[in-house]
Each structure stands twice: as C-alpha cells, then as structure tokens.
Amino acid sequence: MTRLYLTWFAGPEDPRYWEYFSVEGLVVSLKSIINMRKHRGFGLINRLLSEGFRKFYGYNGPLIIDSMIQALHVRASSVSDLNQSLILYLQYVLGSDVLVHRDYPLINVEDPELRGKLFMRNLVNAEAALRFGESIGRDVMLVVQGWDLESYTKCAQYYKDLGARYVGVGSLVPHRNDWNFITNIVKSIREALGKGVYIHLFGIGSPSLLRRVSNLVDSVDISTPAIAAGKKEVFILGNDGIVRVKVSSVDGVSMLKLRLEITNDEVERRLIEMILNARSLRDENRAVMLYNAYILNKYKSSLIGGT
Known part of the structure; x- marks a missing residue:
C-alpha cells in the first residue's frame, strides 16, 4: 500500500x-x-x-x-x-x-x-x-x-x-x-x-x-487538506467518494451535522464539533485542516488505492 x-x-x-x-x-x-x-x-x-x-x-x-x-x-x-x-x-x-x-x-x-x-x-x-x-x-x-x-x-x-x-x-x-x-x-x-x-x-x-x-x-x-481549508472547503465522504462543500454554507453545515449524528468514530465526532463550535475564522480553518486530513487518511485505501 x-x-x-x-x-x-x-x-x-x-x-x-x-x-x-x-x-x-x-x-x-x-x-x-x-x-x-x-x-x-x-x-x-x-x-x-x-x-x-x-x-x-x-x-x-x-x-x-x-x-x-x-x-x-x-x-x-x-x-x-x-x-x-x-x-x-x-x-x-x-x-x-x-x-x-x-x-x-x-x-x-x-x-x-x-x-x-x-x-x-x-x-x-x-x-x-x-x-x-x-x-x-x-x-x-x-x-x-x-x-x-x-x-x-x-x-x-x-x-x-x-x-x-x-x-x-x-x-x-x-x-x-x-x-x-x-x-x-x-x-x-x-x-x-x-x-x-x-x-x-x-x-x-x-x-x-x-x-x-x-x-x-x-x-x-x-497538501490538499490545507489547500481546501484555505478555500473554506470541507471534505464530506459520500457514496461516490469525497465531496467538497463550503464549510459555512447551508449544505456544508447540514452535511457536517448529519455526519455527527451517524458516525460512531469518536475522532471524527471531535473534529466536526471543533468546526461547528469554532469561535474564530482561524480556529475554524485549523479544524477544517484537521478534519480534511483525517478523512483522507482514514479512507486512503478506497480513495487512492495502491498495492
């Protein structure tokens, strides 16, 4: 791999x-x-x-x-x-x-x-x-x-x-x-x-x-997690792979809240809560960087492949 x-x-x-x-x-x-x-x-x-x-x-x-x-x-x-x-x-x-x-x-x-x-x-x-x-x-x-x-x-x-x-x-x-x-x-x-x-x-x-x-x-x-965060984009795992949505958009907030409800992954839950409860744009950006990196890291085998 x-x-x-x-x-x-x-x-x-x-x-x-x-x-x-x-x-x-x-x-x-x-x-x-x-x-x-x-x-x-x-x-x-x-x-x-x-x-x-x-x-x-x-x-x-x-x-x-x-x-x-x-x-x-x-x-x-x-x-x-x-x-x-x-x-x-x-x-x-x-x-x-x-x-x-x-x-x-x-x-x-x-x-x-x-x-x-x-x-x-x-x-x-x-x-x-x-x-x-x-x-x-x-x-x-x-x-x-x-x-x-x-x-x-x-x-x-x-x-x-x-x-x-x-x-x-x-x-x-x-x-x-x-x-x-x-x-x-x-x-x-x-x-x-x-x-x-x-x-x-x-x-x-x-x-x-x-x-x-x-x-x-x-x-x-x-470096995609940081680049996407700089564009205010958060990675959401969907049926067809990763979807990028604006973290502050209605869709972005709704999709993050849905993930928070359905996931049993404690790390993912913690990072989503950090995004939703961020007190500043800087805190939000850093939380999005963390979440994006975690999603890529966790689902690497299905997203990237390799032997």
Missing part, C-alpha cells in the same frame, strides 16, 4: 495532526523551519535544532525534511544561497529518515542555457549528496527534475547509474491538471529505475490523480 505523507509547515505552524490521530508520515518544509525565526525568534529554532523535530514536537512517525528552500521559479528565492552541505546537515540534525538532495526545479525555467546548467547542477549535487550521506551513514533521496519526458527520464537513469536507493519526483505541481503528463513522467521514471528503488512523489495532492500513479510509487505527500 502506498504510504500517504501529509505536508506540514512549521512557520506559521500547521495543526499538529498527530496529536489528534495517527498519521502515516510527514513531509516537513525546510523553508518553513528556516522562516520560524520571523515568527518565533532564533531561540526556538535553536532549540528545535538541538532537540530534533520528533522530540521538539512530540512526533514519533516517519519523517522527511524536504530540501525545497525556493519557489518553483529558480530566481524567486530569498534563501536560495544555502549550500547543499548545510541543507543536508540541517535535515540530519532535525532527524529526517532520509536526507533529500539539494535540487533545482526546472519546470518553469524557459531559458535553455540556464535550464541546461541547472540540470547539470542537479546531477553534480546528487553525486555529492550520496558521498555526504555515506560519510555519516545516512540514506539519501535524490530528486528527479526535468521539464519534459526525455529530461525526467535522463535524470532518473543517471541516478540509477549512481546506485540511488531512494528517489523523489519533484516539480510536477504546475502540471497537476495534466494527468496524462504526470502519469507518463512517473511511469517512465519507474521503468528507468526498476522495482528495487524507492520512489516518493512530492506535492501532488489530488486523490483522483494519486489513484492513477499509486502503483508506480512507494509514497506520496499531499
């Missing part, structure tokens, strides 16, 4: 899902951890680095700290000057299960010369990351980047030749509405790597899309 990770941001802090229900894993934004200094000061981030993520937050599950410290457009970064060694070291002290190599997204880079240089930099960084991981006894996840089927496949093949055991697939979010493009990319990467390499798909949040690629990857991370 494909493992479902929830994306999680430290600053501003997302709800701590694991305090309400069991989660299969977290992919934590390194950029959000770096940005904690803006919201909570240097003292707290120093303590986090000293204690590690799990002890600091009271979390005991699978954990990946990503390496994405910039926007998808390579020139739109305020912290892009961090070098790979520092990024890998931060992941290490935070307790990431695997170290994620410093990659450069290519999907929105239109200049062919710049694109080629960044592609080669990804390959060079991959080799260096593997050496770093070997020196401290930690596995490294190499992130496949490209701009079309050929470049993604070429990158994956290069990683296979390096002996990669863990591979991530990045920068497909801009193509989230082009299911065929994403499916073909992931399928080609799997064919290039073979069955023995662990593949994680970063940041593709549609359950319908995940159903199409779940047999090709070992794990995925999903």
Whole structure:
C-alpha cells in the first residue's frame, strides 16, 4: 500500500495532526523551519535544532525534511544561497529518515542555457549528496527534475547509474491538471529505475490523480487538506467518494451535522464539533485542516488505492 505523507509547515505552524490521530508520515518544509525565526525568534529554532523535530514536537512517525528552500521559479528565492552541505546537515540534525538532495526545479525555467546548467547542477549535487550521506551513514533521496519526458527520464537513469536507493519526483505541481503528463513522467521514471528503488512523489495532492500513479510509487505527500481549508472547503465522504462543500454554507453545515449524528468514530465526532463550535475564522480553518486530513487518511485505501 502506498504510504500517504501529509505536508506540514512549521512557520506559521500547521495543526499538529498527530496529536489528534495517527498519521502515516510527514513531509516537513525546510523553508518553513528556516522562516520560524520571523515568527518565533532564533531561540526556538535553536532549540528545535538541538532537540530534533520528533522530540521538539512530540512526533514519533516517519519523517522527511524536504530540501525545497525556493519557489518553483529558480530566481524567486530569498534563501536560495544555502549550500547543499548545510541543507543536508540541517535535515540530519532535525532527524529526517532520509536526507533529500539539494535540487533545482526546472519546470518553469524557459531559458535553455540556464535550464541546461541547472540540470547539470542537479546531477553534480546528487553525486555529492550520496558521498555526504555515506560519510555519516545516512540514506539519501535524490530528486528527479526535468521539464519534459526525455529530461525526467535522463535524470532518473543517471541516478540509477549512481546506485540511488531512494528517489523523489519533484516539480510536477504546475502540471497537476495534466494527468496524462504526470502519469507518463512517473511511469517512465519507474521503468528507468526498476522495482528495487524507492520512489516518493512530492506535492501532488489530488486523490483522483494519486489513484492513477499509486502503483508506480512507494509514497506520496499531499497538501490538499490545507489547500481546501484555505478555500473554506470541507471534505464530506459520500457514496461516490469525497465531496467538497463550503464549510459555512447551508449544505456544508447540514452535511457536517448529519455526519455527527451517524458516525460512531469518536475522532471524527471531535473534529466536526471543533468546526461547528469554532469561535474564530482561524480556529475554524485549523479544524477544517484537521478534519480534511483525517478523512483522507482514514479512507486512503478506497480513495487512492495502491498495492
């Protein structure tokens, strides 16, 4: 069964899902951890680095700290000057299960010369990351980047030749509405790597899309619960799968109240009550994030599939 990770941001802090229900894993934004200094000061981030993520937050599950410290457009970064060694070291002290190599997204880079240089930099960084991981006894996840089927496949093949055991697939979010493009990319990467390499798909949040690629990857991370909550949408499980309704609409309130009446799930009841009894928009938003994540997590096998 494909493992479902929830994306999680430290600053501003997302709800701590694991305090309400069991989660299969977290992919934590390194950029959000770096940005904690803006919201909570240097003292707290120093303590986090000293204690590690799990002890600091009271979390005991699978954990990946990503390496994405910039926007998808390579020139739109305020912290892009961090070098790979520092990024890998931060992941290490935070307790990431695997170290994620410093990659450069290519999907929105239109200049062919710049694109080629960044592609080669990804390959060079991959080799260096593997050496770093070997020196401290930690596995490294190499992130496949490209701009079309050929470049993604070429990158994956290069990683296979390096002996990669863990591979991530990045920068497909801009193509989230082009299911065929994403499916073909992931399928080609799997064919290039073979069955023995662990593949994680970063940041593709549609359950319908995940159903199409779940047999090709070992794990995925999903930010849909938070994105939907930002749109004031709550997930309601219906006969045909998940229905999104506006949480403040008449239909939304009615459907939540109906779920409250018919469910025997104490966690679901608690989260619905948090939504209905929220005293502020912020409290409501966070409760909706929790509820949406719980519904996706609970009904993953029927919504997403996988083997």
